[in-house]
Amino acid sequence: DEYKILTLTPPLPPKPRLSKKDMRFLRWEEQVDGNETKNSVKRGEPPTEKYMRSYMERYDERMRSSSSLTDAEKEDQYYKKILGVDGYSSGDAKLDDMNTAMGRKPTVLNHAYDFALKQYEVLSENEGMTEEESLKVVEEILAKEEKDERIKSRIKAQKVVEDMEKAAKAAEENKASSKTTAALSTTVSSPPSTTIPSILYSKPRTIQALNIWGKRLQAVPYNQWTLGATTALDHWIAVDVLGMKEETWNRLLSGELESDIQESGGNDLLIGDKARMNDILTVRTSIFPETAISIFDEEEEEAATLEKDIGEDISDALDSTESEKDVERSIDELLASLGGFEDDDEEKNDEDKRSDALSSAGDDDLDTRISKMTDSLQEWRMKNDETPYENWDADTKEKFNKWQSEYVSLVSTEYDGKVDVDATREALLSEPAIDRESSEDFWSQVQDEANAEILLSSLREKGAPEPSENESSSAKKCREALETFLSLPYEKQLRRLVSIGTLRPVLDEFYKESDRVKFMERYGATLLEGLELEHLVVDPEGHITVRDIGDDSLLKMENVNSDTKFSIKMIPFGTDEFGMSRSERARMLYRAWNIQKAGRARYAEAKFKKGEMPLREE
Secondary structure, three states: OHHHHHHHOOOOOOOOOOOHHHHHHHOOOOOOOOOOOOOOOOOOOOOOHHHHHHHHHHHHHHHHOOOOOOHHHHHHHHHHHHHOOOOOOOOOOOOOOOOOOHHHHHHHHHHHHHHHHHHHHHHHHOOOOOHHHHHHHHHHHHHHHHHHHHHHHHHHHHHHHHHHHHHHHHHHHHHHHOHHHHHHHOOOOOOOHHHOOHHHOOOHHHHHHHHHHHHHHHHOOHHHEOHHHHHHHHHHHHHHHOOOOHHHHHHHHHOOOHHHOOOOOOOOOOOOHHHHHHHHHHHHHHHOHHHOOOHHHHHHHHHHHHHHHHHHHHHHHHHHOOOHHHHHHHHHHHHHHHHHHHHHHHHHHHHHHHHHHHHHHHHHHHHHHHHHHHHHHHHHHHHHHHOOHHHOOHHHHHHHHHHHHHHHHHHOOHHHOOOOHHHHHHHHHHOOOOOHHHHHHHHHOOOOHHHHHHHHHHHHHHOOOOOOOOOOHHHHHHHHHHHHHHOOOHHHHHHHHHHHHHOHHHHOOOOOHHHHHHHHHHHHHHHHOOOEEEEEEEOOOOOEEHHHHOOOHHHHHHOOOOOOEEEEEEEEOOHHHHOOHHHHHHHHHHHHHHHHHHHHHHHHHHHHHOOOOOOEOO
16 A cells, blocks of 8 residues: 555655754744735745745746647637636647656755755845846856766766776686685675775775675676666666765666756756666676676576476476386476477478578678778878868779769668768768777767766867867868867757767768668657658649548558548658647656656665565565
């Protein structure tokens, strides 16, 4: 019952602690002069209360007006207005749902309390500043704190990885030089002192907890841990090892949409959560490598469990038989019953394996061929940088054109249509040459938000290089592009770097083609969202009939009549589906499921810490 209550109604976050000065202020009753507003300080409430109410109202208004009403919502509002039902609001404001502040109570209130405390401090330190002027100041303070926490967390995570790699290397050297040392090290029940990261040397309690977690992993494999134990381990790494705030951990655990916890000013992007999740995962797998499990480990575990069950059945059969003949017969019957299902599908499984093997071999061959062509492209770019294509001799041009034909036929499909040879040549040769190591070094610096911030700080400190006398065309193009990039505001610069890192499978020339195809298959619809494409839409005045389409399944899929007419219109991709009521219900269902999982994890962690939930999952 307690678990059901917590999952259906998550508890509100505790209010922040108040100093004695603020507690004295609580006992002071304000003399209201008759002009009391809804956001003014009322009798007996803390001074931060009105700032929190202002934040909640700004949040609600921004979330309601974040998108226009769908047809279903307009119809709902129309009937509410006629019937006089409570909850109707005029204009394009959204109805109260899980987007509003009270629909997302725990996360939004946590941020509202933090924002109100900062706003109260700013107004107390700056006499004469209005509440509206303090909003921007508070948002800048909170953004700076977020940035500092992200960078510190990434630095600590990198330090842990370096320390653990050095410890592993030293252990390998000691093992090779002394068998006695290796034998002694295997008898230690807790992690040795050399495996303790240097960032924990001044934290004896954290080192003690590290030894406790190590003993738990030695006692029970990580893939058999309960939800409470795994959540408690990640919580300890986030707060005690990486130094994150409890508010940050709660946000990561909730997995809330970034737009739901952004500052009251309505910024387009609040970054950093993905980077901190990566930091937690990196530190956990570095300190405890056995926690780096995958789906393959789960399959092996299932196979081992099945093998164990078979062995137990065979053992039971051996014990129950009285003679050798009965034993052999029982084993044969047991194996026949277990393998009966395999005989029926043996031929089908063999065909699937052959098909998978051919597909895998084809992907490997394609990756190898495109990789060689990419390396050749860098050589052609270096040649073009030295001497422009127009000045090449006829033989060199012929070789390049032949190479380009092979390259285009390799990366294009029949759906791409006719390829402009001249435009393709200019696009290929306009970029500067780059080697694989330099490319990998760049992409590793924009793989998430924290790395992108570190790279951006370095770029802003160095600035754009000065033009040189013998500057090539490609170098000039790169310098001008960097100057344009550095002229943008910091938020846009960071957003561009994060977007580039996200689109690495599309932009990185050295990326494996098979992985690029998988990325496009999974996220192709997302990348196309917003682009104007041809759509077949129902139009009473259209000239396209179902017979012209020639697809009878359209009648069943779209539930249209045989006399329905259509027309082709240019519509931004994804907008026809995004605004529908079923899409809104799907998003609400996803958020409700997300809240339920977060509440279950918090409840399980609390039970584990109290000793009411075991370490091993039964």
